[in-house]
Amino acid sequence: MSNDKQQPNWLFNRYNTSQGIIRQLTKGMSAQIFVGDNSMLSIARLEPHTQGELHSHPEEQWGFLLEGECVRIQEGKGIHVSMGDFWHTPSNVQHGIRSEEQAAVVLDFFSPPRPEYREVGKGFGIAK
Amino acid sequence: MSNDKQQPNWLFNRYNTSQGIIRQLTKGMSAQIFVGDNSMLSIARLEPHTQGELHSHPEEQWGFLLEGECVRIQEGKGIHVSMGDFWHTPSNVQHGIRSEEQAAVVLDFFSPPRPEYREVGKGFGIAK
Numbered sequence A, B: 001m002s003n004d005k006q007q008p009n010w011l012f013n014r015y016n017t018s019q020g021i022i023r024q025l026t027k028g029m030s031a032q033i034f035v036g037d038n039s040m041l042s043i044a045r046l047e048p049h050t051q052g053e054l055h056s057h058p059e060e061q062w063g064f065l066l067e068g069e070c071v072r073i074q075e076g077k078g079i080h081v082s083m084g085d086f087w088h089t090p091s092n093v094q095h096g097i098r099s100e101e102q103a104a105v106v107l108d109f110f111s112p113p114r115p116e117y118r119e120v121g122k123g124f125g126i127a128k
Helices: none
Strands: A011-013 A021-026 A029-035 A040-046 A060-068 A070-074 A077-081 A085-089 A095-098 A104-111 B011-013 B021-026 B029-035 B040-046 B060-068 B070-074 B077-081 B085-089 B095-098 B104-111
Touching: A040 A095, A060 A070, A070 A085, A104 B104, B040 B095, B060 B070, B070 B085
Parallel strands: none
Antiparallel strands: A011 B085, A021 A029, A029 A040, A040 A104, A060 A085, A060 A104, A070 A077, A070 A095, A085 B011, B021 B029, B029 B040, B040 B104, B060 B085, B060 B104, B070 B077, B070 B095
């Protein structure tokens, strides 16, 4: 569904790559970010052979694989995730993601919103 | 990916219909609910010709269409949603969903978690 004049301002579409706040998370991985009051939604796209840095932040996170395959790293384990997989990352738990032969699209939810992701920019905004 | 002994406890799969807290929201519409600390994830399945009651709640909500088509009602408008569409519902805004000829699967995120959805049961837990 295109984002034309008939669309209400509460409706978005993940194939419209001009919506949201754009961040280049790392080489080969960009995200579109949508900010709510208590939470934040992100659509991250990984090209094949992309390595996301391990990081942590106080905001709770849910990830949901929308397309492709990738490896989710959490608690020091790299787990291959595929169609239909989703995962929960509690506050301050170190995590990361990487792709291998395939590209991937991942939907993430953060609660509360991550302050670093409210602005166009680069990087994962790694917590100190 | 099946939920076998090799799987960590932070990983789920939407095709495993035994995971989560099961609620029958209304005739033709059930949900699997996963509870976090600051947020809650729900996978709702609508059979064709299902009508969800209009309701509201203080928790912010994001919805994301995973499969099929349906009509999202918000601000008094019924908007036909299809592949890739997602939507934002601020606190206390009345909303609802219905399906027509097609079934639909909708991923919802609530922040904070909805207390009514922490338990197996029936209904949307409509705010008074």
